[in-house]
Amino acid sequence: MTSVAIKDQVEVAVRAALTQVLPAELADADPVVRRSDHADFQANGALAVAKDVGRSPRSIAQDLIVGLPRYGAEVSGPGFVNLTVADDVVWRAVACRATDDRLGVSSPRSGERVVVDYSAPNVAKQMHVGHLRSSVIGDALVRVFDHLGSDVTRQNHIGDWGTQFGMLIRYLDEHPEVDWQGQGVETMSALDSLYKVARTEFEADAAFADRSRARVIALQAGDDRTVATWRDLVAESEKAFEAVYARLGILLDDGDFDGESRYNRSLPGVVDELLAAGIASESDGAVVAFTDDVNGPDGAPTPLIIRKKDGGYGYAATDLATIRLRVDEYRADRILYVVDTRQALHFRMVFNVARRAGWLPVKVHAEHVQFGTVLGTDGRPFKTRAGKTVRLADLLDDAETAVRGILQEREHGFTQSEVDSVVRAAGVAAVKYADLNNTRTKDYVFDVDQMVATTGNTGVYLQYAHARVCSILRRATGDSAVAGSDAEIRVDETLPLHPAERALGLILDGFEQALRDVTDTLEPHRLCGYLYDLATAFTRFYDACPVVKAEGATRSNRLALCALTERTLAVGLDLLGIPAPERM
Numbered sequence: 312m313t314s315v316a317i318k319d320q321v322e323v324a325v326r327a328a329l330t331q332v333l334p335a336e337l338a339d340a341d342p343v344v345r346r347s348d349h350a351d352f353q354a355n356g357a358l359a360v361a362k363d364v365g366r367s368p369r370s371i372a373q374d375l376i377v378g379l380p381r382y383g384a385e386v387s388g389p390g391f392v393n394l395t396v397a398d399d400v401v402w403r404a405v406a407c408r409a410t411d412d413r414l415g416v417s418s419p420r421s422g423e424r425v426v427v428d429y430s431a432p433n434v435a436k437q438m439h440v441g442h443l444r445s446s447v448i449g450d451a452l453v454r455v456f457d458h459l460g461s462d463v464t465r466q467n468h469i470g471d472w473g474t475q476f477g478m479l480i481r482y483l484d485e486h487p488e489v490d491w492q493g494q495g496v497e498t499m500s501a502l503d504s505l506y507k508v509a510r511t512e513f514e515a516d517a518a519f520a521d522r523s524r525a526r527v528i529a530l531q532a533g534d535d536r537t538v539a540t541w542r543d544l545v546a547e548s549e550k551a552f553e554a555v556y557a558r559l560g561i562l563l564d565d566g567d568f569d570g571e572s573r574y575n576r577s578l579p580g581v582v583d584e585l586l587a588a589g590i591a592s593e594s595d596g597a598v599v600a601f602t603d604d605v606n607g608p609d610g611a612p613t614p615l616i617i618r619k620k621d622g623g624y625g626y627a628a629t630d631l632a633t634i635r636l637r638v639d640e641y642r643a644d645r646i647l648y649v650v651d652t653r654q655a656l657h658f659r660m661v662f663n664v665a666r667r668a669g670w671l672p673v674k675v676h677a678e679h680v681q682f683g684t685v686l687g688t689d690g691r692p693f694k695t696r697a698g699k700t701v702r703l704a705d706l707l708d709d710a711e712t713a714v715r716g717i718l719q720e721r722e723h724g725f726t727q728s729e730v731d732s733v734v735r736a737a738g739v740a741a742v743k744y745a746d747l748n749n750t751r752t753k754d755y756v757f758d759v760d761q762m763v764a765t766t767g768n769t770g771v772y773l774q775y776a777h778a779r780v781c782s783i784l785r786r787a788t789g790d791s792a793v794a795g796s797d798a799e800i801r802v803d804e805t806l807p808l809h810p811a812e813r814a815l816g817l818i819l820d821g822f823e824q825a826l827r828d829v830t831d832t833l834e835p836h837r838l839c840g841y842l843y844d845l846a847t848a849f850t851r852f853y854d855a856c857p858v859v860k861a862e863g864a865t866r867s868n869r870l871a872l873c874a875l876t877e878r879t880l881a882v883g884l885d886l887l888g889i890p891a892p893e894r895m
């Protein structure tokens with residue numbers, strides 16, 4: 312199938328024209344077609360090849376436009392070619408997309424296997440704001456890769472193993488009165504408090520610390536009773552994580568848990584193989600590996616600690632083991648680790664060691680998808696007033712309270728349950744979009760009032776924009792139940808195009824490109840920016856071109872634009888993990 316994208320058609324035409332103008336050996340030069348402010352598109356290919364051809368770019372461009380009669384081609388500046396597409400080309404693209412299940416988006420990534428490691432909270436500890444970014448960014452990437460055809464495996468590498476479990480289990484043995492199971496959403500708070508009291512006792516009481524260590528050994532040896540309690544702790548925590556994912560609309564579910572414990576048995580092998588290969592060595596009782604390019608502040612090489620002095624394994628050993636599984640069993644072409652920037656050095660060293668050990672073949676890409684810190688309005692890492700880490704659930708509560716406040720000041724005619732569902736949807740949009748709409752690696756300020764704003768580049772604004780299109784479609788089609796999606800699409804391609812219709816049609820045409828930008832750069836904000844531009848173009852269109860009051864073919868063409876905008880916004884928001892209610 313030839314692409315429905317107007318940009319692709321323009322590219323094909325410019326390529327064909329270039330072959331007529333350039334000597335045969337340069338004829339497949341890149342036409343460099345881009346959207347432009349001066350025309351619909353600009354082709355800059357003449358500038359790139361001019362030197363090789365030995366002619367001025369302008370004269371190449373002059374010849375080029377002869378071969379592009381249908382594009383109103385004009386030479387500008389040093390040799391740019393401005394291109395304007397015919398009205399019927401835009402209408403045809405609108406019609407194709409509006410009647411296609413996938414809005415004309417192809418599956419360019421099919422055949423590729425991607426493993427995404429994200430969220431990764433720790434058992435018996437609250438998920439906090441640090442896990443928010445990993446969950447939200449990872450989930451958006453998962454959705455977009457999947458939509459473009461990749462075969463995606465989600466991996467939630469939870470912290471479910473380690474010496475802390477000896478302490479927790481021992482504490483529970485000695486304090487049977489502690490009530491921590493089956494408390495629904497409160498389970499995590501109960502576990503978190505358990506963790507804190509156990510840790511305090513561990514630090515204050517050497518005898519308890521010894522008894523806890525004995526419990527670690529029992530756990531590692533597979534002692535039935537110890538393992539049973541560990542399993543309960545993990546299972547209860549997993550239930551609590553899943554409740555947060557459900558509330559936030561994160562795809563991770565119980566099939567995606569890939570806890571550290573899963574790798575426990577392969578860690579001795581990791582160490583042995585690295586020692587045998589001469590990649591790791593013993594140093595002061597520990598097993599470490601050095602990498603050429605990673606040096607500490609003093610210039611000395613920084614060691615990657617594979618096994619600690621006390622015989623315990625570090626994160627590095629587990630992360631190396633994850634690579635082996637993901638390459639050997641999941642046959643990953645690409646592995647993404649969505650973890651904060653502070654782990655940059657760790658992953659650089661882990662990937663380097665895995666490559667040298669032969670566990671990470673050159674053709675498999677491993678990438679640390681890093682992100683910055685969430686800051687409070689005071690510009691410091693986000694903490695509660697008491698200086699504690701903020702619970703993720705509290706962030707959502709805050710956003711929902713702010714949305715409820717805004718709704719109260721408005722005429723809306725919603726029932727109480729409708730208000731509740733709008734509040735939930737907008738709360739999720741506020742929190743997720745504020746996170747996704749930033750350059751990933753930057754820190755950002757968590758500012759509730761800003762993120763629930765109904766104007767400006769926010770998730771809530773986009774939800775309103777979408778609901779507004781739904782309401783226009785309802786009014787126009789007289790259908791109170793369904794917003795546009797079932798309305799018949801009829802497009803008369805012979806109608807002249809209003810400039811605002813053209814602008815909207817061309818933006819709609821760029822949806823697939825925006826998604827490709829996300830997978831190319833691993834920056835979900837590319838999609839945020841696109842949807843914001845789309846909503847803005849729609850507003851301009853609607854201000855300039857009446858829809859409900861229009862008649863005949865003009866009306867049905869404009870309705871097709873509305874319907875396509877509605878679905879593009881809804882699908883786009885969904886790919887960011889944000890719901891798009893029909894009424895707001």
Ligand code: ARG
Nearest residue numbers: 428431432433468469470650
């Ligand atoms: N559980 C860790 C934490 O909460 C994050 C793990 C990140 N993922 C990984 N593959 N190392 O800090």
